Amino acid sequence: MDSAPADGLPRLEAAAQAVYFDGRSNRRRLVTLGFKNELELSEPLQPTIAWPYSDIRKLDSPSGMLRLSCLTAPELARLEIRNTAVAAELIPRCAHLDDNRPNRHGVAAIAFWSIAAAVSIIGVVWFGMPLVADRLAPLVPQAVERRIGDVAEKQIKTLFGGRVCDAAAGQAAFAKLVHTLRQSAGMDTAVEAAVLATPVPNAFALPGGKVYVFDGLLAKANSADEIAGILAHELGHLRHRDAMRNLIYNGGTSFLIGLLFGDITGSGALIFASRSLVTASYSREAEQNADDFAIEMMTRLGRSPKPMGQLLLRVTGKQADNSLSILSSHPMTEDRLARMAAEDRPPSGPALLTADEWMALKSICHPGERL
Numbered sequence: 099m100d101s102a103p104a105d106g107l108p109r110l111e112a113a114a115q116a117v118y119f120d121g122r123s124n125r126r127r128l129v130t131l132g133f134k135n136e137l138e139l140s141e142p143l144q145p146t147i148a149w150p151y152s153d154i155r156k157l158d159s160p161s162g163m164l165r166l167s168c169l170t171a172p173e174l175a176r177l178e179i180r181n182t183a184v185a186a187e188l189i190p191r192c193a194h195l196d197d198n199r200p201n202r203h204g205v206a207a208i209a210f211w212s213i214a215a216a217v218s219i220i221g222v223v224w225f226g227m228p229l230v231a232d233r234l235a236p237l238v239p240q241a242v243e244r245r246i247g248d249v250a251e252k253q254i255k256t257l258f259g260g261r262v263c264d265a266a267a268g269q270a271a272f273a274k275l276v277h278t279l280r281q282s283a284g285m286d287t288a289v290e291a292a293v294l295a296t297p298v299p300n301a302f303a304l305p306g307g308k309v310y311v312f313d314g315l316l317a318k319a320n321s322a323d324e325i326a327g328i329l330a331h332e333l334g335h336l337r338h339r340d341a342m343r344n345l346i347y348n349g350g351t352s353f354l355i356g357l358l359f360g361d362i363t364g365s366g367a368l369i370f371a372s373r374s375l376v377t378a379s380y381s382r383e384a385e386q387n388a389d390d391f392a393i394e395m396m397t398r399l400g401r402s403p404k405p406m407g408q409l410l411l412r413v414t415g416k417q418a419d420n421s422l423s424i425l426s427s428h429p430m431t432e433d434r435l436a437r438m439a440a441e442d443r444p445p446s447g448p449a450l451l452t453a454d455e456w457m458a459l460k461s462i463c464h465p466g467e468r469l
Contacts, residue, residue: 305341
């Protein structure tokens with residue numbers, strides 16, 4: 099049988115000390131614990147504090163420490179126990195120690211709802227945002243869309259050097275080609291088109307009726323019909339307002355993805371929305387619709403759409419060996435060429451440009467050079 103020390107307390111209680119914070123100040127108070135009908139916290143010259151065992155709750159704490167609170171104590175009151183023997187003595191007495199901490203069921207519930215939230219965001223990204231973009235794009239006023247296009251135009255010119263090719267003869271030929279295509283499409287004079295001096299073989303449309311062709315694309319083209327088909331394709335994007343739709347979709351999608359990964363400021367949305375204007379990466383459906391528009395326009399002019407497909411293949415190369423068609427955001431170039439070749443007919447309309455005009459357009463960025 100253990101003998102009691104002179105003060106009459108059980109032997110364990112002589113070492114049962116802990117750090118107490120009363121919730122009113124940050125002063126550490128060293129208290130002695132007494133395991134009576136309630137847990138008693140005592141210190142010299144201070145009233146004893148009693149914590150009912152049923153009201154004691156465990157708090158998060160570092161390894162090697164048991165941190166506790168009490169429902170009937172001040173809200174910020176804390177008790178910190180580092181002695182493992184003292185902790186082992188106290189824990190069995192506190193039947194509701196873990197009541198305010200997630201148990202396995204609580205963790206599972208948190209995991210379930212977190213996954214459900216992520217799935218919901220992904221569902222909105224894949225299905226909801228395209229629907230929203232389709233509904234909102236036609237409602238954006240033309241004046242607003244033109245202002246957006248002006249901002250994007252500045253970004254484009256900064257990114258690609260900013261020099262618009264304007265050799266007189268080449269500019270006249272380009273204007274003639276754009277005018278012919280615009281009239282064939284029944285589009286108004288608000289359409290603006292230009293050639294930029296950059297070796298990138300590309301062309302794109304911006305919100306508000308702006309179309310740019312890069313000199314790198316002219317360098318790869320072999321005929322006016324090839325460039326005409328590309329321009330007709332970009333006019334199709336303008337007619338369908340694909341750039342505006344893309345901006346709404348990419349901006350909203352990026353914002354939702356930002357929320358999923360903690361970007362609550364939406365800065366990612368701004369970055370990706372701006373990028374969408376520069377890259378003009380449209381959906382497969384939008385590309386197919388623009389191709390249909392180009393095929394219709396070239397056929398109406400009595401010219402074959404096949405040269406456009408040949409230029410695309412010359413620029414991209416064969417894609418079937420590089421990616422899965424079902425996963426591609428664009429139709430395969432080979433498939434696009436096949437569609438246009440199926441509509442190939444002998445020319446029934448006049449040439450869109452004369453030989454001299456075509457050579458002038460080819461050298462619009464390099465006047466005086468022999469191409």
